Amino acid sequence: MVKNRLKVCSLVAVSLVGLISSCSGSSNPAAPTSASGLLSDVQFALPPDGVISLKVPAPTPQSPAFNAETDDMTPTLIASNSDPSYVSGDGFDFTYDFEIYKVAAGGVTTKVGATRSVAQTPTTTSYTVPAGDLAQDTSYTWRTRVRIGDEHGAWSDAATFQTPTLVTVDAPILLSPADGAEVSTTRPQLTVTNGAVSADAGAVQYDFQLDDEGATFPNPVTFSVSRSGGTTTSASYENALARNQQFWWRARATNGTVTSDWTAPFSFTVSATSSSGPRTPDPAPGQSLPLPNESAIIAAMAVTHAVELADSCIEEGGSWDFMDEAVRQLRLTDTRWGYNCKRGDCNHVSIDVVDYFHGIGDGTDSTEVYIIDIISAVCPDGNQDWSWQDQTDAT
Known part of the structure; x- marks a missing residue:
């Protein structure tokens, strides 16, 4: 048992748990030594110690501290070992718990992962933070305590450090x-x-x-x-x-x-409406409007918007610029022109086809449309060119 390995000045074996001095007359062990300069506002944002069942002084953080910038993203946290006042810790299976907290603006702290535990080593005990746990250019605070089994001492003062900026990826x-x-x-x-x-x-x-x-x-x-x-x-x-x-x-x-x-x-x-021109009146009941031939608009755009046309293959990561401009210009002639919603579903818009509503009403979600292919290409891996092909009967 642990208590049989204790060395005390009175040569009487006692347990570290509940240790009371018999040599100096004091009823409490020596108070933890403050790590001067380690304390900061974040100290008071950390969780409390809870029930302290192991009466030994807290360890003392050595480095990194004083908000020093670390050399890399895997710093080694080093603490001076706890020095029990009336016992020698050399013969005990001391474990050191380490906790790391990310410090946000205003001193708000967020714990990084779980509490990490390592076995005591002579004089100082250390823990190396694994890769991926820390973010660059960020403030952190850390603390440590001694534990034997389920019994633990008080947490140390908090020490702070800053991670370096290794790679710059600024927000747009x-x-x-x-x-x-x-x-x-x-x-x-x-x-x-x-x-x-x-x-x-x-x-x-x-x-x-x-x-x-x-x-x-x-x-x-x-x-x-x-x-x-x-x-x-x-x-x-x-x-x-x-x-x-x-x-x-x-x-x-x-x-x-x-x-x-x-x-x-x-x-x-x-906006509630697009920049647009006139609208052809509704046809007589049971009738359909004829399809206007606006191929000249698309042919002209193939010259004035040649770059946008060449980049119009959405399946290859291209843009909607040519289609958007084509719809805009067509609607300047008649607001019955618009994008082609596949089978009336406007969550699935054709990437190379416009339509013309030929029925009665506002035409919202209507399938009473002429369907005109205005971009001719084998996409992907094709060369885009302009087109004016009535595909109404083909769909």
Whole structure:
């Protein structure tokens, strides 16, 4: 048993649990020595000691301390061993518990993983934090205590340290739609100014979040694109957004190891109607309007928007720019033009087809449409070109 291995000045074997001095007349062991300069505001944010059942002084943190920056992301926490006043600890199976806390703004602390335990070593006892537990450029505090079995002493004073910045992956800066803007398209491009990244950051992607329920993003959709090599990066949500609706969006950067914080959110509103022109009156009951031939608009766009046309293969990561502009220009001639919702389902919009509503009413979710293919290509792995092919009877 443990008590048979004790060495006390009176040569009487007693248990460390509940140890009372008989040599000095004191009813309490020596108080833990304060680690001068180690204490900080975060000390008071840490959980309390609980019931102290092992009456030995707390260990003393040595390093890292005083908010020193560590050399890497796997620092070794070193503490001077507890020195029981009336017993020799050399013969005991002391275990040292280590706890690490992340320190946020305002001194709020969050425990990193579980309490970690190591066996005592001579003079000092240490614990090396494994890779992946700590984040770079972050403040941490740590503490330690002595334990034998289920009996433990008081926690030490807290020591603080800062992790280094090894790789820079800064958050992007939201650019457009600007905060509070109104957009006419239901497929707005979200554009950010690229944040700084260090040369060793590797491949960086931007994560975008979009939500229509508020700036806290209670129910967001998340989509990602690779960071461009230029000054800005753009992304679009795959589905059309609802009109007359406010949306919030934000972005962050990650290389898979280092992830920036989310940006502060911007909001924008999709207008109730698009920028558009006149509308052809409804046909007589039982009749359909004829299909207008607007092939000249698409042919002209193939010249003025050649870059957007070449990049219009969505399946290869292309953009909606050509389709969006085509729909905008067609609607300037007649608001019956619009995107083609596959079989009336506007959660699935054709990537190369527009439609023209030829029936009576507002045409919302209607299948009474002409279907016109305006981009001719074998996508993916094809060269996009303009087209004007009536596919109504083929679908």
